[in-house]
Amino acid sequence: MHHYTLVSHHLCPYVQRAAIVLAEKGVPFERRHVDLAAKPDWFRAISPLGKTPVLLVQDEPLFESAVICEYLDETLAPRLHPQGALERARERGWMEFGSAILNTIAAFYNAPDAPALQARREELGAKFMQVEQALHAGGPWFAGARFGLVDAVFGPVFRYFDVFESLGEAGLFGETPRVHAWRQALAARPSVNQAVSAEYPRLLHDFLIARSSELSRRIQVSGSSASVK
Ligand SMILES: N[C@@H](CCC(=O)N[C@@H](CS)C(=O)NCC(=O)O)C(=O)O
Incomplete structure (x- = not known):
């Protein structure tokens, strides 16, 4: 299984979506919190829009919460989206x-x-x-x-x-x-x-x-x- 790191902000509702989907899949993940008022260089380098969440799948950064949720749903059971x-x-x-x-x-x-x-x-x-x-x-x-x-x-x-x-x-x-x-x-x-x-x-x-x-x-x-x- 891949190693997942969820680049997060404590209050961000979009981050929570990804955390909920990961939990529903029963997948362990690491969290890395970022100060959005003073975005560090490492964060700017992996977040093209400068926003949380970013999901690091191994070293590959995915951005946009809906994209992250859909990716997790396509690759990990159980399927949350309907079949049709x-x-x-x-x-x-x-x-x-x-x-x-x-x-x-x-x-x-x-x-x-x-x-x-x-x-x-x-x-x-x-x-x-x-x-x-x-x-x-x-x-x-x-x-x-x-x-x-x-x-x-x-x-x-x-x-x-x-x-x-x-x-x-x-x-x-x-x-x-x-x-x-x-x-x-x-x-x-x-x-x-x-x-x-x-x-x-x-x-x-x-x-x-x-x-x-x-x-x-x-x-x-x-x-x-x-x-x-
Ligand atoms: N459309 C984005 C929205 C993400 C978003 O707005 N994140 C906020 C925090 S909740 C953010 O990072 N804001 C920082 C900024 O815009 O500079 C998604 O669904 O992931």
Whole structure:
């Protein structure tokens, strides 16, 4: 078997996708953390876009999380993607949708004022309503009984809301019962749990405070740091 090194950042949701897929395959891997605020030369040399994750397969660097996940799925059992090309294409579309939600989450925690924060909150609610329609009715996973790559994409998405809610943000999933149940199933999945360190809530809290955004101010005013520190 190859030696795998996942070049990581502690908070990066795209890194978590690859860590979840590696765990689902039962494959041991090494992690190498990088400071994205001061990218070292060795990292620039292997990451053409200067982003995490990079997966080193022996010495060969692979970049872009979807590419990494697909490569791992093609080369290691058990297969997470469905057999049929049409189903596979559909799931790839929803993986991309997961990335669009991550962009809205970033816009949410960077929102400069209360109206912008509310607009992003509503945008997130609308996106999760679309996910509600796409989810398999019986669960527990996106497409039913098989844990797939879409599940690996959304585990890190929901993790943000665990921290947002612990900091006083109202829940977003009251009107999306399938999404709510999916979120709970993902939170209990060992591969999803183990994709981040125990430090994650504290590190995300500190990252959010440092945004100087509306959300940062609300966290500071409510003093809810105690709940995550
Ligand atoms: N499309 C990329 C996105 C990866 C990404 O945005 N990584 C962020 C950290 S979560 C990053 O490395 N940002 C550093 C930068 O853009 O300078 C993927 O799916 O791998």
